[in-house]
Amino acid sequence: MPYRIFATCDVGKDALDVLRQRGYEVEVYDRLEPPPKSLIIEKVRSGVDGLITTLRDSIDAEVFEAGRGTLKVVAQDAVGFDNIDRAAANRYQIPFTHTPDVLTDATAEFALLILGCVARKLYPSERLVRENRWGAWHPYLPFLGDEVTGKVIAVIGTGRIGRAFIKKAVGFDVDFLCYQPQHRDEEFAGKIQDAMNLRFRLGLSAARCTIRYVALEEALRHADFVSLHVPLLYEHESPTPTFHLMNAQTLRLMKPTAYLINTSRGPVVDESALVEALKQGVIAGAALDVFEREPLPPDSPLRDPALEDRLRLFSHFASAGRITRLSADPNKGMAGRCVQGLIDVLEGRYGGNPANVPWVVNKEAFQARVVER
Numbered sequence: 001m002p003y004r005i006f007a008t009c010d011v012g013k014d015a016l017d018v019l020r021q022r023g024y025e026v027e028v029y030d031r032l033e034p035p036p037k038s039l040i041i042e043k044v045r046s047g048v049d050g051l052i053t054t055l056r057d058s059i060d061a062e063v064f065e066a067g068r069g070t071l072k073v074v075a076q077d078a079v080g081f082d083n084i085d086r087a088a089a090n091r092y093q094i095p096f097t098h099t100p101d102v103l104t105d106a107t108a109e110f111a112l113l114i115l116g117c118v119a120r121k122l123y124p125s126e127r128l129v130r131e132n133r134w135g136a137w138h139p140y141l142p143f144l145g146d147e148v149t150g151k152v153i154a155v156i157g158t159g160r161i162g163r164a165f166i167k168k169a170v171g172f173d174v175d176f177l178c179y180q181p182q183h184r185d186e187e188f189a190g191k192i193q194d195a196m197n198l199r200f201r202l203g204l205s206a207a208r209c210t211i212r213y214v215a216l217e218e219a220l221r222h223a224d225f226v227s228l229h230v231p232l233l234y235e236h237e238s239p240t241p242t243f244h245l246m247n248a249q250t251l252r253l254m255k256p257t258a259y260l261i262n263t264s265r266g267p268v269v270d271e272s273a274l275v276e277a278l279k280q281g282v283i284a285g286a287a288l289d290v291f292e293r294e295p296l297p298p299d300s301p302l303r304d305p306a307l308e309d310r311l312r313l314f315s316h317f318a319s320a321g322r323i324t325r326l327s328a329d330p331n332k333g334m335a336g337r338c339v340q341g342l343i344d345v346l347e348g349r350y351g352g353n354p355a356n357v358p359w360v361v362n363k364e365a366f367q368a369r370v371v372e373r
Contacts, residue, residue: 003023004050005019008040027048048067051063055082057083059085059096071092090362107319109164111289123308128142146284154178155179162227170199170209175210176210180213186213226259226260228260248273248276262290275302279304279306289318296313341357344357
């Protein structure tokens with residue numbers, strides 16, 4: 001019997017064709033909006049072997065119960081997996097995979113691009129032109145943007161994406177203040193410092209730039225830009241939670257001329273506190289690609305027209321590069337990596353133990369099998 005797969009979203013024809021070429025039966029929910037949960041449960045209950053999901057889908061105990069005895073793997077087309085109930089997956093012994101690494105550079109470059117977008121006021125400038133309100137040239141009217149070059153960037157979280165962001169931002173001759181509560185990558189910071197020293201010695205930088213790890217408070221107090229690159233962690237999950245890491249108190253630590261950039265997870269920022277901080281001039285501006293609720297609700301205070309010149313809003317778009325999203329190559333594309341993780345589990349690769357499969361997230365549920373071998 002061929003493996004049956006239900007994809008809650010069309011993750012890309014080329015990648016899904018990889019499954020079809022292996023004899024898999026693949027059914028795709030091909031509408032723009034996500035399928036209702038009742039449909040997912042219906043498909044799982046019908047006996048599918050694998051489920052391809054996105055962050056839009058709630059995959060919880062009800063779904064795993066529907067697939068009891070038949071569902072063998074959930075393959076998430078994203079690096080995040082906040083939508084999947086990990087504890088329930090473990091109880092039902094269902095491995096789930098994700099797509100790390102392949103979206104690292106796309107997300108990092110997007111964070112840097114929207115940083116420049118909000119700082120240099122690209123949106124207000126383009127709007128002047130499009131609305132035919134661009135009058136005479138003037139040295140500083142109607143507004144000025146803020147340069148990035150020579151400033152201080154606080155990088156909050158130096159995992160894969162945070163480090164990639166730093167590598168790309170080096171060319172702006174900035175100083176970096178890094179915050180990482182655990183597992184500080186001092187070796188990486190040393191290499192970046194060597195690169196910046198070399199740029200200065202060769203005359204490629206006018207000033208010697210620095211990078212160092214500091215406490216969160218120090219990073220926020222001294223930065224011109226604060227870029228968030230942390231996972232979403234709640235109090236019950238970590239001694240250093242990130243839920244509402246940026247709140248009324250931490251926002252007030254920032255300089256009134258500073259900008260906040262978030263391409264990590266929406267709930268890392270308390271949106272109500274951010275709106276108040278922008279209205280009161282606590283910070284100069286912000287650029288957000290993720291939100292506490294997605295899509296952004298029509299009545300969100302973030303939509304306040306009074307904030308639009310200082311607040312850039314994007315559609316969870318950071319990884320949305322053509323190759324990053326759609327390539328069937330698991331070393332290049334999310335779709336390819338998603339499909340490959342599914343294949344690895346279903347076809348019993350890596351010794352048939354999900355704990356050994358590279359992109360399985362909940363390895364802990366299968367560690368006992370490693371011990372037994």
